[in-house]
Amino acid sequence: MFALTILGCNSAIAAYGRNPTAQALQVLDETFLIDCGEGTQMQLARYKVKWSKISRIFISHLHGDHYFGLPGLLSTMGLLGRSQDLHLYAPPELEDILQMQLDVTSATLPYPFYFHPITKPGVICNTQHIQVNTxxxxxxxxxxxxxxxxxxNPRRIISERVKAYEVPSDFYSELQHGKDFVNAKGTIIPNNELTDAAPRPRTYxxxxxxIYNEAMIPYIQHADLLYHETTYPxxxxxxxxxxxxxxxxQAANIAQLSKAKKLIIGHFSSRYEKLDIFLKEASAIFPDTELAMEGTCYAL
Ligand SMILES: [Zn+2]
Ligand SMILES: [Zn+2]
Structure with missing residues (x-):
């Protein structure tokens, strides 16, 4: 399971039932929360995203529409009896902001909480299944x-072939990493006789x-799903x-230049009730575009 649920798609002012930015990325049994605008708690409940599965939170920047929901969310997680680790990746100043809010109420978070300041581009997190770069x-x-x-992913072992060639099970791990098998008679069985290629890794x-910035393209090339803001037509x-x-x-140009498979657009200005113009303009340049509407789940 690698799927993205949109929790908020408006810009700074909530309007027309649209909330500020938040997204939940589900990776197997873990959920990553990306930005946490005001109201994210309510949106998590509305779209049935399990709080207990949220293991990591990523905050892009310290404009309020991207993190004002965070102090409430962290506090509610404690009230709900959370005991598992929570990792927060954010600009360094957020640590003091959160600590100040805890201090004035003499509160502490009753679960292990790890703050990871973002200060430079590169890898910020590696889990068993996902690498996160900033x-x-x-x-x-x-x-x-x-x-x-x-x-x-490791290569997939073809069970009938490994049986037929009498490959011992303690060699399976080497097969999964591409090694050929040499049998007792010294005959080489090529790896591709015994395994299938792993599925291509996917990227969100x-x-x-x-602003429009082609300098970001090297970081986002060939994404299976690309989110780019379109505050304005x-x-x-x-x-x-x-x-x-x-x-x-501009969002559609970035999608095209970076060779994205699919583009979703959001962070709509509260000046616009109807969003047809956003979809029409972006998809004229990059046809596989969708509005990142709240509640929509995109499987990668
Ligand atoms: Zn914003
Ligand atoms: Zn901003």
Whole structure:
């Protein structure tokens, strides 16, 4: 299971039933929360994302629409009796902000909590199944995008062939890593006779809030799913640049240049009730585009 649920798709002001940014990425039995705008607790409940499965939280930047939901969420996790570890990856200043909120109420988090400051691009997290990289985007204050890439799976053993060639089971692990088998007579059985190729690792790329910036392309190339903000339609390019945001055409260009498989767009300005223009403009340049609407789940 590698799937993304959209919890919030609006920009700074919640409007027309749309909430500020938050997304839940499910990776097998773990859930990664990406940004945590105000109201994320409610959205998690609405879309039945299990709190207990959230093991890691990634905050792109310290504009309130990306983290004002976090103190409440951390506190509620404690009230719900959480005991398992929680890892938070965020700009360094967030640690003091959270600590100050705990201090004034003489509270502590009743579960193991690990803060990982983001200070430079590169790998920030490796789990058994996923590697998370961060990269800088351009947004007026320090802001980070993230890629979530599956770690290459081992090759799949073909059980009838290993039996037929009498491969001992203690050699299976070497087979899974591509080694040929040499039998008792010294005959070499090529690895591809005994195993199938592993499925291609999949990647989700999250570009946070950003102006149009082709410098991010090397970090996000060939994503299976790419999220790029589109705060404004194309005609507002000047306003978008002034506010360090992007337009529909710009998001679609980044998707095209980075050879994404699929683009989802969000962070819509509260000026717009109807979002048809966003979809129309972006998909004219990059056809496989969808609005990142709340409650939608994208399987990678
Ligand atoms: Zn924002
Ligand atoms: Zn922002």
């Amino acid at each position: 990269f800088p985007v351009v947004h007026g204050i320090p802001c980070w995008g993230f890629t979530f890439k599956e770690i290459r 790329a999250y570009c946070a809030d950003t 194309a005609e507002q390019a000047e306003l978008a640049a002034k506010r360090f945001h992007s337009t529909t055409n």
